[in-house]
Amino acid sequence: MALDLSVDVSAPKAATPGKYLFGPVTDFLMLGGSALLILPVLFLVPLEYEGLVAATMVVVAYLVNYPHFAHSYQIFYRNFARKVSGNGYDRSLQLRYVFAGIVVPLVMGAFFAYGAATANTRLLGYAANAMFFFVGWHYVKQGYGMLMVDAVLKRKFFDDRDKKVLLVNSYVVWILAWLLTNTAVTKGKYYGLEYYTFAAPSWIAHIALLAAVASTAAAVLMLINRWRRNGGALPYNGIVAYVASLYLWILIARINPLWLLVVPALHSLQYLAVVWRYQTNVERDSQDAARDPQPKILSPLGPLYRLRVLGFIVGGAALGYLGFWLIPFVLTALIPYDRQVLGSSLFFFIVLIFINVHHYFLDNVMWRRGNPEVSRYLFR
Structure with missing residues (x-):
């Protein structure tokens, strides 16, 4: 998922000084500050508890990660x-919507079918x-986008030259991180398939490292x-988001095996904040947004718009489960293929990559x- 929110400095007149997405502390934690708190703790986890922590982190990552993908489909x-x-x-x-929403899934569907x-x-x-190549691009673009969002909300704008410096640094750090994991041919497995x-x-x-030091x-x-x-x-929370996305989640993602499991959840949490x-704000714009929900038993949830936002979140969780688990499970059960060559998790492999790559285009x-x-x- 890549946020491209480098808006013009004159565009967002609706924002007010000191504006937050949810609040100073919540924004700090959701946009990337939680990474600064979690990473040091992971180094203190005793070896005998690493398995339990890893399993917990996988579950948490899925609970946060799946809805973040689903929300992009709901909005798009x-x-x-x-x-x-x-x-x-x-x-x-208009053409971008046609390309990302129709052409890209058809092309990817044909690719995987063949x-x-x-x-x-x-x-x-x-x-x-x-x-794996584009995930780095996606992460750094989102970090840059979060910085631009916070800058707009705080009315602390960056000019075009500043934005170029930030973008160039984002791409250089991304390329460096990718090169560091590709200095030798290594074989890996992803859902049973080798790459x-x-x-x-x-x-x-080495050149990329020097460039990253200079751009930083x-x-x-x-x-x-x-x-x-x-x-x-x-815009300090935006800077935290930018630093976390580039350096903590991409450049040093492999510094700790447990950290590699936590990063997707933190990246998704950043996206969910926006x-x-x-x-x-979409639901608040509806004419009956302030009306009490019906039946009365739902009134403790507050105005109707809050109930609709909750429905959006629950719908995202359900859609995420449908896309990442139920659909590939059904396809695996119904469609025959060469399991000796392609393994037993082919459709989980296809669906996961399809949604990840398509998500980048949608965002x-x-x-x-x-x-x-x-x-x-x-x-x-």
Whole structure:
């Protein structure tokens, strides 16, 4: 999932000084601050408890991770006919909705159908490579997007040159992290299917390291300069999100095996902070938002809009379970294929990669600059 929320500094007039998604502490924890608290603790976990902690983290990651994917589908395909017809959307955005919402899933569906029908493990392995490559791009773009969101809400804007410094640093750190995991050909398994990393020359990784040090230094100097211009103020929660996404979740993700299990949940939690605020504002815009829910037994939940937001969250959890567990389970039971070659988890492999990759395309359309729904429902 990649948030592209680099809005124009003149766009979000609805935001007010000191605005938060939910509150200073909640924003800090959800946008990335929790990583600063959890990572040190993981190094103190005794060896005999690592298995229990790992199992717990996997469950937590799934509880948070699945809904975060599902929410992108709920938002993207809502009023989809209006979006692809161009009703209220410019031509460029309309075509992006068509491409991400129709063309991409058809192409991926054909790719996986051919790979499964021909039992082509090498071809299917390329899909795993692609997912792992783009996940870094997705993480750093989301971290950058979170910084831009917080900057808009706090009215502490970055100019175009500042944004370029931040973006260049994001991409350089991403490439460095990818190269560090691809300095030699290694074989891995993902849901029973083998894939291979690439043997990138070590000298390229060294150059990338120097570039990352330089770009990080440039970003730090830019932030210091911006802090001075702002009279000693910055969108601090956004900076925490940016730092966590680039350095804690990508560059040093493999510093601890348990940390590698925690990172997806923290990344998803960051995304949920934006989505839940966005959906809350959507529901608040309805004419009957302040009305008491019916029946009366639901009144402790508050106004009707809160009940609808809760329904959105529960629906995301159900949709996540449907997509990641029930659908691949049914497909595995009903569709025959060469299990000796492709293993017993083929459809879990396909669905997981399909949703991950498609999620990147959906987010790149939904949260981009120029989408009228972003400025209307998020920046206030």
